[in-house]
Amino acid sequence: MFLCRSGNSQKKYSMNLCLNSLSCSEAWKHHKTVLKQFLTDFTSETSMSLALYTVLHKPIRDHIMQYILLLTKLNEVLKEGSEKDVVTSAIKEYMKLESFVSQVLDEACFTKSLWKSLGYKFTDMLCVPERRLLEDSKNLPISASTNRSDRILLFDDVLVLIQGNSFQSFDLKLVWVDENSIALSSLVSPAFFFLCPQAVWQWKLNQAVRQALNGKRDFPLWGKTGEGTEPPSCRFFTYVFKLEGKFKSATYEGEWHWGKPHGKGTLKWRDGRNHVGDFKEGLEHGFGICLVPRRSEDRYDCYKCHWYKGKMRGYGICEYGNDMVYKGYFKDNVRQGFGILENCSAEHPFKYTGQWENDKKNGYGVWEDKDRGERYIGTWLDDHKHGQGIVVTQSGVCYQRTFHADKMVGSGILLLEDDYVYEGNFTEDLTFVGKGKLSFANGFILEGTFTNKSGQGLQTHGVLNTSNEQLDDRITKAQLGLKEFPVEKRWKGIYDQFLEFIHSGCKEETEESFMGFHIQTSKELRKSQEYLFCQRYEGTEDVSWRTEDILEELVQHQGLESLPSYLEKALKSSLHPLGKLLKALTIAFQATYSGIGANKHLLTMAQEEIKYYAKKIWEFYQGLLRLALEQKGQLPANDQKACSMVLPLILPCFYPELFMLYMLYHEREDDLYCQGIMDLSLFPDIKLLEFLDVQKHLWPLKDLTLTTNQRRSLIKDKCFLSATECLQKLITTVDPREKLVILQKTYEEIESTVSRVVEKDYKLPMDDLLPLLMYVVSRAKIQHLGAEIHLIRDLMDPTNQGGLYDFLLTALEVRKCFQQLQLFWWDCFWLAEMWHGQERP
The missing domain is CATH 1.20.1050.80 (VPS9 domain)
Structure with a gap:
């Protein structure tokens, strides 16, 4: 028993000595002079390798063989029992150790022979002192279908494919082995495949990859039978891309899956660009934050957005380096759909709320120029006011005109604060020119031609009707924008996003992209309070709204008895789709009718807009309910004409601005x-x-x-x-x-x-x-x-x-x-x- 314990201790010592020899060799590189002096008695000019073998390896191997012989003799005389089992186990471990040492020496010999046979070009580029050859397709073909002119070398750290006078090298940490065909994949190069692989190659590749990921070699050489035979498919690794493409010269640190960035990761380019977020199959996909340096400025554009197959898509926030902030939707890396652009700098502050197309203001939108104290409500084309528009001023004056590339054209209607109404042509500084009609608050009407000469003031040539008849309310309380901006065409970009969410099947992973950031977004985003649709969940709400929970509750509360309370709860939640929709509509309404937009001539426009909000919210509720029922295999019931119950629920969100318009009217x-x-x-x-x-x-x-x-x-x-x-x-x-x-x-x-x-x-x-x-x-x-x-x-x-x-x-x-x-x-x-x-x- 004493000999067995001593044998185990000696075995561990010998094994550790052998395993440490590699690390020791690193130190000896820096002390070649001392090493040569030490080997003077053993070496000659042509037998340095033999001398090293004699000094370093032979004593250990002889020592191991002596222990195997000793333990074998002891095992022969011992009777069956626990002591004999211990000795038998020790013999097996020493035999593994002997096999391990032999295999390592064989690999060294094979590697040395390889460097001599490859030629100087490949040797200079591939030869690393610590690198060992594990298998060579020249000796063991990898498959019957492999091109015979190609040569594949499996080292303990890389896999090399030699094709003619060129080669490709693959870090084993970024090599995946498919069970069926041994597909070796990496973004270093297009994937290449070996069909009908031999079992030995498949086994060795798996073990080599796993050992490279672990950072150490197994003992025994290929691990214990049945343990750790397959490396993980998901890995964490840092890699610098070299080939042409959007990731060229970028360093990626993060999760990988089957040869491509997949999961959480960080990309850094040499020019200062950074992208932190989610990846899928090698591309940005999901939520991510991207920093882009501005040219000739020491500032960055920060994109906090959703990405789809490598491009920005869905809701996002961009904080530009010039103090502008965009909150809204993207598609194919450009602003597309509903969005808000605001200039936060002290110089020329403005805010645009409306539709975007191809990164430009296009469609219906509201522009507020805080310097001029004006608000433009109307249509846009390629970043210019174009089409019908209403301008409301801080002084209470408002007018409706046709615009072409930011310039007023044709005649319009000008409504003054004292209930004077002018219909005709006028300049940007609101001076009457040309033919027009001026209606006074006392009922007088002046109709003629107006001119404004320098130093002479406003002059007119026309007819003044002094019949003293009271103006028709239709004129004194004129309502603008009703025919020019049909309510169903306003804020179409908001409705489109929610419609797309429903058509996608209300998948939870798409909810953030279509309807705003969710509670689970990154810590970096939480530092910024620039949100559009929803607030962060701070524990103030009773329910954490998940998509599957929402659809389930819709089915449970579709009856008229419980529906009003459910709708009220949903509309108040910043995490429910209907609540997010209401929040977006509230922002659009306030951008139009609050502050400068509080003008009595916009009352009917605001009133019909709120009614339409209620109609659309009811339609989206019905769409969600139909989807929930279809997922349960149930037929949707007949549409209930109950949208009237929505209006009282949403009115508090718009009441301050709306009632102000009523008071002014x-x-x-x-x-x-x-x-x-x-x-x-x-x-x-x-x-x-x-x-x-x-x-x-x-x-x-x-x-x-x-x-x-x-x-x-x-x-x-x-x-x-x-x-x-x-x-x-x-x-x-x-x-x-x-x-x-x-x-x-x-x-x-x-x-x-x-x-x-x-x-x-x-x-x-x-x-x-x-x-x-x-x-x-x-x-x-x-x-x-x-x-x-x-x-x-x-x-x-x-x-x-x-x-x-x-x-x-x-x-x-x-x-x-x-x-x-x-x-x-x-x-x-x-x-x-x-x-x-x-x-x-």
Whole structure:
């Protein structure tokens, strides 16, 4: 037993000594003088190799043979048992060691012979002291179909293909062996194949590749039987491309699969270009960040984009070195589809939101020039304003013209802040020239020829109509862009991306490309807050929306009972496709109608745009649902005409800009209404009830058993208190449905109070309802009631027309209560003066 343990220790020592000889030889290269002196007694002028063998290898091999003989004799005398098993195992290990040493020496001899036979050209380029030949197709043909003039050499680090007077070298770390045909693939050169391979070659190639990847040789030479016979197909490696192509001279560090970059990786070029991201089958594919140096500048363009087969495609963000930022879609490396380009520098700041084609502004888009304080809404061609366009200025002036290559052509319509309307030709500085018609706010119309001479101001020759007729609302409140920009053609680039996502089968890997960055994008992108469609998931949402989960939930919540709550949840999520679509539409809407774009002449254009948003969102919901049902093998149900439920859900996103347009559109009538309300508020209940001609038997001015808010009161502003407070809630919601419910409850509160006064159920006829409603309206003091009324009327569900809601809304509309309060203003003014003891003017 002692001998066995000593034998094992000696075996390990001998094996380690042999394995370390290679690394030691590196050190001896630097001490050739000392080595030669040491070998003086063993060498002559022609036997250096023999001397090295005598000194370094023979003692070890003799030592191993002595141990094998010793252990063999010991094994013969031992009886069956555990001790004999240990000795038998030791003998096998020593025999492997002997085979290993012999094989290494044989490889050295074969390699030496190879260098002599190849000739100087190949030897000078291939000969490396540490390199060893493992197999040669000259000795063992790789397959029957291999060209006999070709020669294949398998070394321990490279595979070499010799063809005539040239050769190709393949690093074994980038060589893959196909099970069926032994396909050796690498981007160093086109793949080459060996059909009908011999089993020995296939086995040796696999082992050589695996050992090259591990960075060390197996012991025994080809590894243990059945273990590690195949190298991994996915690898991590650094390589410098040499051949012509887009990767020429680039260094790639990353994951490989079957001879091509595949997975995560980094490309670096000598000119400073860098690409970090996903690769597939040798090309950029998936999300990636690319840095491109700018010529003659020490700055970079940074592309954070999706790539498809080596080209930018889908949603991306580009931060240019000149302080511009583009957020939108790409195709074939150029901006294509919907996108936003913004100049963030202090000099000439601008922002374009709209359609792109072939890297240029083409189609419908909005341009905001912050220096000039102008916004252009219209069509583009090759980066120029071209076609119909609307220009809105910061001063409130707006005009509609035809443009050709950024220049105004033909006549147009110019709408001034004081409700002057000019129809004709005018210059870029808004000076009237040529024939035109100027309509004044007081009803006068001047029609003729206009000229503007230096030092003489504006001159005209024409006819002035002073009939003092009020301008038609169609003119004073002209709405622009309705015929010129059909709503279905605006923001087509946004819809196209979502349509493509649905047509692709809503594959999760395509969602980011079509609809914006997803939560799983790189850390580099998270540092930049330049997002278009979605925000990063910060743990604030209850559900992490995945495509398969979305389609599953669509099927589960398709019933009308649960559909509204599901749609509300989806539209509020920045990770749901419908939520991303709503976010994109919100950005487009704000780019058009916020800030400078808040102009009353754009109200109808904005209103129809929101209605169309609801229609398209409903269509995309139905498309998603049909896809989900088809994947489950179910037939889609008949399309439900329920897009009306979408509008109230999306309205909060657009309400601030939309309501501002309504306020501007109805500003004058609201001002007149507010003046009347202010004067009516001076009167106590009795005087106001008398003025409004409310029948006295309906006045709640005697002891009654009323609710808390309906209690008897002679104090000013306290009659019909519950109805007044109910109506005041009109401004607390943006949902037209909820506003109509508030009107209904206001009516019910009025009727309930009257019923308590007359001590019986009382259904108010229109003649009684109108004065009571005017009383409640005057006490509620809603500042922009006209805008509220028209917004409800324009955006309410069409199914409510002709019903109770329609009746209540009609009671508040301009032709009824609201207009009467305006017409009563002068009478209110007179009553106020009489109340204060003054005479009527």
